[in-house]
Structure formats: structure tokens, C-alpha cells
Amino acid sequence: MSDTQDPYENLKITTGVVAEPNTSRANKTGSWREFKPVIDTDACIGCGQCDTYCPDQAAKPVEGEDFYGFDLDYCKGCGICAEVCPTDAIEMVREVK
């Protein structure tokens, strides 16, 4: 390649769109899980970071409470919620099946 040749000249980029958002709710990924999130409800400040970052929309506010919980039908146990929680309210615990 010469110094002036465009290195991306032959690169083909496929464009696309997300045609149907929220498809994570169509797939119950709970059976993939090795670890499950367990919440310390006293430590939870209800900030919603776990909900924002959960790839499976499994972290949700518990109705009538000021803390969050998890829909284990959809939680695949990735641990992202525990990583982003600012108060370390979530512990990932190995699940016995």
C-alpha cells in the first residue's frame, strides 16, 4: 500500500436499524444463568442504574418500594448491574440448580 492510498477504500459498511426494540423481552434468558443478583434492599438507593444498564430489562423498581428487584425469568446473570451499582447493593451469588 502506498502512503497516499486510502486503507478503507474497499471497506464495505452495512448499515441497519433496530426495527423492533425491546426484543430482549421476547427471549427468556434466565436459563443461561450461573450467578444471580441478590439485592441488599437497605443499601439500594433506587437510582435505577441497574435498570439502565441491564441488557435484558430484568432489573426493575419493586412496586410500592424504594428499591429495585430482578425478574429472574429474563436475568442471564451477566453481573453488569452489580458492576454499575454505586452503593454495592447487588451481590452476584452462584445459583444452585
Ligand code: SF4
Ligand atoms: S444500581 Fe444499585 S442502588 Fe441503584 S437502583 Fe440498582 S440496586 Fe439500587
Ligand code: SF4
Ligand atoms: S445480572 Fe445481568 S441480566 Fe441479570 S439483572 Fe443484572 S444486568 Fe440484568
